Amino acid sequence: MEIVTRIPRMRMLAPRLKRDGKKLALIPTMSALHDGHASLIRRAQIIADVVVVSIFFNPIHFQQGDEFEVPTRDLARDAELVANKGVDVLFAPSVDEIYPEDFLTYVTTDILDCRLCGANQPNYFRGVTTIINKLINIVQPHFTLVGQKDAQQSIIIRRMVRDLSMDTEVVICPTVRGSDGLVISSRNASLNPAERRAALVLYRGLQRAQELVEREGVREAATLTEAVRQVLETEPLVRPEYVALVDMENLNPLTTLADDSESLLALAAHVGQVRLTDNIVLSTGTT
Amino acid sequence: MEIVTRIPRMRMLAPRLKRDGKKLALIPTMSALHDGHASLIRRAQIIADVVVVSIFFNPIHFQQGDEFEVPTRDLARDAELVANKGVDVLFAPSVDEIYPEDFLTYVTTDILDCRLCGANQPNYFRGVTTIINKLINIVQPHFTLVGQKDAQQSIIIRRMVRDLSMDTEVVICPTVRGSDGLVISSRNASLNPAERRAALVLYRGLQRAQELVEREGVREAATLTEAVRQVLETEPLVRPEYVALVDMENLNPLTTLADDSESLLALAAHVGQVRLTDNIVLSTGTT
The missing domain is CATH 3.30.1300.10 (Pantoate-beta-alanine ligase, C-terminal domain)
Structure with missing residues (x-):
C-alpha cells in the first residue's frame, strides 16, 4: 500500500489507471477507521480495481467557537488498519496541503444544507461539500463511496455531483450495525x-x-x-x-x-x- | 466542426483524447462572438490539439429583478463564426440542460466576489464560478482560456481552480483593443x-x-x-x-x-x- 500526503502525487494516479482502463474508487473518511469503513472498502474492492481511502479531519466543518475535538492523528495505526484490508492507496494530506492560508472557495448545496442536521450547524455541510468536491477533483475516482449512516451527507454529495456534472458515481452503502442494532461509528x-x-x-x-x-x-x-x-x-x-x-x-x-x-x-x-x-x-x- | 448540446455527449470527448495523449482547450463564452474571442481561439490552437468553444448565457449571474437582456440565441450564426476560425467543437447546451429545475449547488469565492464589480452585483461572481466549474467538469480541458479584459473574473476563476484542485490550467490572455484603444467586447x-x-x-x-x-x-x-x-x-x-x-x-x-x-x-x-x-x-x- 502506498501512503500519499501531497496533492500533486495523488493526482498522478488516476490518469495512469484510466489509460490502462482500470476503475478507481475513493472512500473519504475523517479518521478513526471502524467496521463501517471496512464494509465500504469491501464494496469498493468489488466494483473497482484500485481503492483509495482518504483520511482528512476537515476543520471547515466547524465555526469559530464551536466545540469540537480534533482527533489525534495516528497515521501509522490508520495505515496499518487500511493496509490490512487490502486498500491500495492511503491519501492523508495535512490541513495546510488542503487549505492554503488564502483559501477562499466554497461549494454549497442550498436548502439541503439547512435541513435536519444542518439546522443547528450552519457551516457543517458547506464543509462537507467543499472537502468532498476537492477530494474528488484530486483523486478523480470512478466511484465515490459514502455511507447511508450519514444519510443527509450522502444525499447532499450525490446532489452536488449531479448539479456540477462531476465525473464520478456516488455509491451509497448500507448502514452497518452492531449485533445490538447500534450504528458502528466513531462517535x-x-x-x-x-x-x-x-x-x-x-x-x-x-x-x-x-x-x-x-x-x-x-x-x-x-x-x-x-x-x-x-x-x-x-x-x-x-x-x-x-x-x-x-x-x-x-x-x-x-x-x-x-x-x-x-x-x-x-x-x-x-x-x-x-x-x-x-x-x-x-x-x-x-x- | 461538431455541435454538441447535451452534457453526456460532451463528456465523451475528453477521455478519448486523453487516451490518445492529446490536449484539449476550453474557451467559455456568453455568446455574441467577437475579435476578443478570436484571439483566445488562436491561442488555444497553439497550445492544444482540440479546441472547444462553449456558448452559454448564464441566467444565475443575475438576481431576480435585475435588468438584463437575454441575448437572442443564434446558434447557426455562432456555429458558422467559430467553424470559420477552425474550432473543433461548439458546446451550446440549453439552460435546462445546465440547470435542472431542482439545481441547488453553487460555488463561491469569498471576499474576491464582493470586490470591484462584485460590490453592486452580489450574485454575479457566484454565477461565474458555478457555471465555469460545471463547464470544466463536463469538458475536462487541459487548458481553460479566459481574457484579461475581465480581470476580476479571470482572477476568481484561477483562484477557484487552485482552491478546489481542479485539473485544468487557467490561461489568461491579453486584452484585445480596437485601433482607438477601446476594448473589443459585446457591450x-x-x-x-x-x-x-x-x-x-x-x-x-x-x-x-x-x-x-x-x-x-x-x-x-x-x-x-x-x-x-x-x-x-x-x-x-x-x-x-x-x-x-x-x-x-x-x-x-x-x-x-x-x-x-x-x-x-x-x-x-x-x-x-x-x-x-x-x-x-x-x-x-x-x-
Missing part, C-alpha cells in the same frame, strides 16, 4: 457503557416506526415521528434533537409516507456529551 | 457613435496612470486613481462607478504600487445605458 465508540445501553433506543425507535408502517399500514408522518419520540423518551439519558420524515431527494418534510418512492426517517439525539444520528429508509412497498 | 458593440467616442476616455485614463508610473515614478494609489478620474470627468457622457488599484492575487486595495509584483488598475463606468469595464496591469518594473 458511538466514545459512549460509556450506560450511555451505550441508552443509545440503543435510537434504532429501537426507528424499528417501531417501521413496524407501524409494515404491520399496521400507518402512513402519517406525525404518527410515525411521535411513535419514535415515545420510544426515545423511555431513556432519561437521551435528549432528542429532531425526528423527521423527509423525502429522499430534497429532504422536504413529508406529511405522509410517499407512495411511489422511498422516504427517509431520520433522527438526531444527544446521549450524554455525544450527539448521535440514525436513520432508516421507509417505503409503502416494504413487506 | 462596446451596443454603444452609439457618440457614446463610443466618449468611452475612449476609459483607456486614456488608464494610460495616463501608466505614464505617471513610468515617466514620473508615481507610486501612490490615490494619485493614480485621481488622475484616472480626472480624465474620465472630461467626458460628460461617462459616469464612473469605481477606479481602484488592487493586488492581483486577492484584489485587496493598495495604498501604493507593489514593488515586487504586478498590480491591477481597474475601473467601471456607465456610458449611456451601458456599463463598461477596463483595466491595465501596472508594475514598478515597467519601462
